[in-house]
Amino acid sequence: MRANPRPLSKREIRQENERLILEAAEKTFAEAGFGGATMQLIADVAGLPKANLHYYFPTKESLYRRVVQDIFQVWLQAADVFDGADGPEEGLGAYIDAKMEISRRHPAGSKVWASEVMHRAPVIQDYLETTLKEWTNGRMAVIQRWIDEGKMDAVNPRHLLYMLWATTQHYADFGHQIETLNGGEPYSDADWAEAKASVKHIILTGIGVGQDNA
Amino acid sequence: MRANPRPLSKREIRQENERLILEAAEKTFAEAGFGGATMQLIADVAGLPKANLHYYFPTKESLYRRVVQDIFQVWLQAADVFDGADGPEEGLGAYIDAKMEISRRHPAGSKVWASEVMHRAPVIQDYLETTLKEWTNGRMAVIQRWIDEGKMDAVNPRHLLYMLWATTQHYADFGHQIETLNGGEPYSDADWAEAKASVKHIILTGIGVGQDNA
DNA sequence: TCGGTTCCTGACCGTATGGTCAGGAATAGA
DNA sequence: TCTATTCCTGACCATACGGTCAGGAACCGA
Known part of the structure; x- marks a missing residue:
């Protein structure tokens, strides 16, 4: 002993x-x-x-509230890569990488958030209305600026953001389905790399941003 | 009376x-x-x-099982538009429209499915392993054929499908978040049209398929 | 050393849940 | 008409849940 x-x-x-x-x-x-x-x-x-x-x-609810708040902080932090980028290829590319990495490393957190929102956000509704709304408006403005500067196609910034969230979080929230369709095997490093590259390629191409795919 | x-x-x-x-x-x-x-x-x-x-x-579980099975049938049916299409613009465009329409008309079903999968599919694991797997392989083959015929870029068919699922279902599963970011207002006909058009534009452009956006 | 504070937990409580059942009402079929 | 089957439901039950609490152990600061 x-x-x-x-x-x-x-x-x-x-x-x-x-x-x-x-x-x-x-x-x-x-x-x-x-x-x-x-x-x-x-x-x-x-x-x-x-x-x-x-x-x-x-209470159980106070514990749950704390869990959800912590997740939200992680996500906000991940969005820092968005700022200060010269253009969409760098900014959105890094954002996709960061969110895919979170889906890989913290799938449980993503699921808790998804569940909370699906149940009409009883605990974090105020966050949605304040912090998330401001964050979203800020990034939409950045995207609009890139469009105005001719750095990307004129797509709807809001729906572009939704597509980024949906796609990246899908790999966490629906990880079990993805794993099942992968023959029951968890994703390997190569699988994750392929997923990241595919997501970045389709979305960046979709908004008119060229890519050098190594 | x-x-x-x-x-x-x-x-x-x-x-x-x-x-x-x-x-x-x-x-x-x-x-x-x-x-x-x-x-x-x-x-x-x-x-x-x-x-x-x-x-x-x-039992509660037998009722739940029936609900999930019914949802799965609706989704399988919606995928019929995929087949028999001449190419990706028609086939994928129609599939996106169909899935967006399901998200709009049956958001509850989508949420139940999402919740079931997030909890490691205790009830419909066999569906994932058989029906969904076969369905997925079939559509991947169709996409690969389109690629081989030069009708679209050589993207990874699997991750393209995941992106379609993630993006379209996001409008149901995260409908509350979307509504909150819309000032608390439910999406109007125009909002839905804009969402559909944005999703189709980015994804179809992303896979190298031209679009006539009216 | 010693009083105060923090940490810890087995035992307990009221409530709400999924599920059962006896017994009755309504319909079906011959 | 008469019997079998189906439909219906208030009352009930065992269990499991979130939460409480008394009482003790461990640490802290002076």
Whole structure:
């Protein structure tokens, strides 16, 4: 049996347990939905007693809210690559790469978000109306500027954004279907590269942006 | 008070009640998820006593299974436009139109399907492995033939299909988000026309197919 | 050392859920 | 008309759920 190197401080204990709970909650909410996930199941996944969950998060809804908020922050951060780009090939290309990478690394988060929105966003409606709306308007303006500068075709910026979201998140939200159609095998590095390249090629070509496909 | 024109026959009663229950179930499962939907709530929406639901569908899962199967049939039917088309502009254009129309008319069904797949398809895994896989392989072959005939660019047929699914279903599954970003207003006829045109333009252009945009 | 704070959890509670069932009403078929 | 079948439902049941709480253990700061 191993020696205990150092007792955790109160601060460390709180950080560590919150992390354990949030990870377990994200995974469980993604797999079972809000209604299907039980506090007992989340507790089992986290390896903690159920009562301990209620110590850190008073209600199931408060835990869920925190999970959804964290996901939203990840997505907002990923959109930074959008800004400061010289044109659509760089900006949109990097954005597609970033969102595909999130779908690959954090599929559970994407599913929780999708589920939340599908159920009419009972918890994050205010985010949709404020932060997301402002973010969307800002990026639409960037795209419109690129159009005005003749850097891409005059497509509807809003529907272009929707297509980017839909396509990239599809690889997370419908990952199980994709895996099944791949003979039950998870996507390999090569599969992901092919997916990224295909998405970028069709969309960038679709808006009149040339590509050097290596 | 109105006179009862004709008492319903047993057969008619069964048909009508099953329809009521299935409609209520689709709507409720879409809005609340499998776990969040209760038999009592479905019964209230259908306007029937809860015990009557269990008379027609012995368990909640059997009712849910029936709902998902019905949705899958609608989608398979919609794909008929794909076949017999002379080329990608006609075939894919019609397919996009058909799937956008389903997203508009049956958003609840799309959501139930999405939710089912996100939760690792506990009920329709066999459909994914058989019917959907065969369907997908067939359409990939059609697309590959179009490519070989020089009717479109050499894109990866599989990822093109995924993009079609993702984009068209996004307008149903994320309809609430789209509506919120539309100022809380549901999409009008003009909004839907614009969405359809945008999706078709970007994707068809993206695969090297010219379009006469009226 | 010691009082205060934080962390922890087994046992418990009220409620809501999926599902059952007995018994009755309505229709079908002969 | 008469019997069999189908349809219907209020009342009920066992279970599982989210959440509470008392009481103790561990750490902190002075």
